Amino acid sequence: MRKITPELWDEIGGIFEIAIATGQPVLSHRVEGATVSPAGERRVFMTDCHPVRIGNGILAIGAIFHDITEQTEMQAERCRVMLELQHRNQNILSNVLALVRRARRDAGPAVGVLDIVAMWIKARSNTQKLLTQENWYAANIYALIRPE
Numbered sequence: 001m002r003k004i005t006p007e008l009w010d011e012i013g014g015i016f017e018i019a020i021a022t023g024q025p026v027l028s029h030r031v032e033g034a035t036v037s038p039a040g041e042r043r044v045f046m047t048d049c050h051p052v053r054i055g056n057g058i059l060a061i062g063a064i065f066h067d068i069t070e071q072t073e074m075q076a077e078r079c080r081v082m083l084e085l086q087h088r089n090q091n092i093l094s095n096v097l098a099l100v101r102r103a104r105r106d107a108g109p110a111v112g113v114l115d116i117v118a119m120w121i122k123a124r125s126n127t128q129k130l131l132t133q134e135n136w137y138a139a140n141i142y143a144l145i146r147p148e
Contacts, residue, residue, distance in 0.1 A: 008033040012047070016061045019049040023058065031065075044069045086132045093125040 005012065011031050019026045026049045034040045045065045052060040097118060104114040 005033065005035055008035075008045075012063075015047060015049050016063070019051050019061055020058055023051055023053075025050045030068075042069075043067055044072045082132065086128070089128055090125060093121055093128070097121045097125075 008031055011033070015026050015029050015031075026047075029047045029049070030044065031047050032044045033042065035043050044067070046068050047066075048064045050062045050064075051058045052062050100114055100118045100121065104111055104118070107114050
């Protein structure tokens with residue numbers, strides 16, 4: 001193992017030592033570093049180590065390494081794209097709000113309608129900010145209602 005991943009050995013060896021000392025598996029431990037083949041390429045692994053027992057003693061350590069480099073890179077790219085989309089969406093909403101405010105100056109009796117549209121755009125913008133802070137999974141309902 002040390003020959004395959006010399007840069008990672010200190011961390012991997014530490015995981016092995018924990019499994020030996022506790023007699024318990026060490027699961028889903030993330031390890032990152034350069035590999036020998038291809039030379040110097042940085043990889044990310046999710047590691048599981050299991051003590052192999054014979055009687056009351058530990059004979060060996062079984063280790064499983066899942067290469068999650070591509071998934072990690074794709075997740076980072078997805079986050080970058082989501083931030084870019086959030087930024088563009090906020091710019092669009094800001095531009096629309098500016099147009100509504102400009103139209104409000106000359107609206108006459110329609111000022112009330114434009115005020116409602118402006119409030120709706122602000123609420124939409126705030127909701128979008130809250131949702132993107134939580135990766136579009138969930139937002140605290142009180143955080144949505146409180147500003148209103």
